[in-house]
Amino acid sequence: DAGVIQSPRHEVTEMGQEVTLRCKPISGHNSLFWYRQTMMRGLELLIYFNNNVPIDDSGMPEDRFSAKMPNASFSTLKIQPSEPRDSAVYFCASSLGGEGRGYTFGSGTRLTVV
Amino acid sequence: DAKTTQPPSMDCAEGRAANLPCNHSTISGNEYVYWYRQIHSQGPQYIIHGLKNNETNEMASLIITEDRKSSTLILPHATLRDTAVYYCIVRVDRDKIIFGKGTRLHILP
Numbered sequence: 001d002a003g004v005i006q007s008p009r010h011e012v013t014e015m016g017q018e019v020t021l022r023c024k025p026i027s028g029h030n031s032l033f034w035y036r037q038t039m040m041r042g043l044e045l046l047i048y049f050n051n052n053v054p055i056d057d058s059g060m061p062e063d064r065f066s067a068k069m070p071n072a073s074f075s076t077l078k079i080q081p082s083e084p085r086d087s088a089v090y091f092c093a094s095s096l097g098g099e100g101r102g103y104t105f106g107s108g109t110r111l112t113v114v
Numbered sequence: 115d116a117k118t119t120q121p122p123s124m125d126c127a128e129g130r131a132a133n134l135p136c137n138h139s140t141i142s143g144n145e146y147v148y149w150y151r152q153i154h155s156q157g158p159q160y161i162i163h164g165l166k167n168n169e170t171n172e173m174a175s176l177i178i179t180e181d182r183k184s185s186t187l188i189l190p191h192a193t194l195r196d197t198a199v200y201y202c203i204v205r206v207d208r209d210k211i212i213f214g215k216g217t218r219l220h221i222l223p
Contacts, residue, residue, distance in 0.1 A: 004157075033210075033211075035213075042213060042214075042215060043152075043158070043213035045210065045211070045212060045213075048210060056210060091157050091158070093157070093158075102148065102150075102160030102163065103150075103158075103160060103211060104160065105157030105158050105159070106157055107156065107157055108156075108157050
């Protein structure tokens with residue numbers, strides 16, 4: 001099992017550009033989560049999906065952020081337009097769902113917006 | 115929602131048992147206690163979880179008090195690789211985990 005795979009590992013972009021982060025969950029997992037981590041705010045849950053359907057996007061900071069899960073094996077988090085304050089490490093996690101189930105996290109994407 | 119309280123940091127000598135406390139006095143009867151850790155620059159890693167009984171796996175032991183208002187994560191023989199931030203989490207929803215600030219554990223050689 002390759003675990004949760006995120007790409008790219010590092011992304012440097014200019015302010016105003018569109019950024020797309022990608023995530024491949026563990027095969028068979030039916031829940032997928034996007035988190036953002038900064039020194040100031042720690043780990044924040046942005047959005048999560050269950051069976052490819054967005055369940056809670058209350059953590060998405062603003063309309064510039066959007067997430068999709070077109071199928072069970074792929075999800076994207078898009079920022080358009082990007083701003084320097086979006087600089088953070090973005091983690092994707094997946095789970096089999098239900099109580100008593102742990103999450104498996106990817107290695108994260110370190111985004112720097114200059 | 116049940117909240118957790120953890121000390122911001124702890125030290126432990128290498129080879130000793132590391133005991134990390136967590137208070138969750140408002141936990142409800144059907145909520146689990148989860149522990150994760152995050153080693154520098156990596157994604158969080160699931161360690162263990164429990165509901166009422168004590169639990170043990172290859173990584174750690176989890177001791178939950180009888181009233182369930184607090185718990186302790188035990189790393190029986192801490193090594194330098196156990197240096198990390200440890201998060202105690204009470205599951206507030208069927209499918210959502212919210213992370214707090216955690217405890218930064220320093221293993222001293």
